[in-house]
Amino acid sequence: MTDLGSALRARGMRLTPQRRRIIDALAHLAHGTPDTIAVEVAEDGGSPLPLSTIYRGLEALEELGFVSHTHLDHRAPTYHLADHATHLHLVCLGCGSISEAPVGVADGFAGNLRQVAGFEADVTHMAIHGWCDQCSATRP
Amino acid sequence: MTDLGSALRARGMRLTPQRRRIIDALAHLAHGTPDTIAVEVAEDGGSPLPLSTIYRGLEALEELGFVSHTHLDHRAPTYHLADHATHLHLVCLGCGSISEAPVGVADGFAGNLRQVAGFEADVTHMAIHGWCDQCSATRP
DNA sequence: TTGAATGCAAAAAATTTGCATATTG
């Protein structure tokens, strides 16, 4: 992880203990919604953080590129550290299970997008919806 | 479009005028959030539908496979008719622009997923996040 | 006729905002 403190300061922002705690929580969770992160943060020994601080913290960190998010399900934005081991999330529309796949499987795809649209896809942590092995076997 | 009425009835569900209006609205919009759909529905001449009917209608239609949704941005689930001309949505994290790409560019990708994970991806209308041509050129 | 769906109102979630105060740099 490059120096978060400097990155923040370079933009006139600050590295506060709260932001550190959010990052630590995310490091433990790997993936978490604002709500989940709040719970994890509350268990690090310090006093709980208000959700608003978490939302604002995540926003700041995401703006910086230290954190990003995807939508694994209907409702919840799921955040993760940008440098966290990357993988795709395969979300089954049948049973709701979430499995993972190596980002490598999307290399060609990303190349195609670059070629046809000049688009630099961030396939890291991308969520793909579809049907898992089991569910696709039993689907109508 | 296969027969929606029968599909619904086969499951003990019903084809109501409200559901028809939701579908018509989507056909016009191509893509819409529950909110947007409500506005479009209200303009078809009939009386406006309560959001709750729209939510429940979309849920029913999605369960049936007539409608599906993706997350183009942070907040809003964007719905579309399943048989609507398919394409990928390229969402730029820089400028927020949303462009489209033919689903074909994801064929190989879907094949990979099938092979490595037995996962049947629904790449139709999939949202890909990244940086558009312009933004990726000017990014740090 | 009868259970699914609607409409309305109220509740629950989820996210954002205002502002005084505390803190970082």
Place this chain on the structure above:
DNA sequence: CAATATGCAAATTTTTTGCATTCAA
């Protein structure tokens, strides 16, 4: 010291739910 970030409370926004009534089949 100056300006950013926090904490708290309140306001929004989004989605869900309960229930009496209507309506499709």
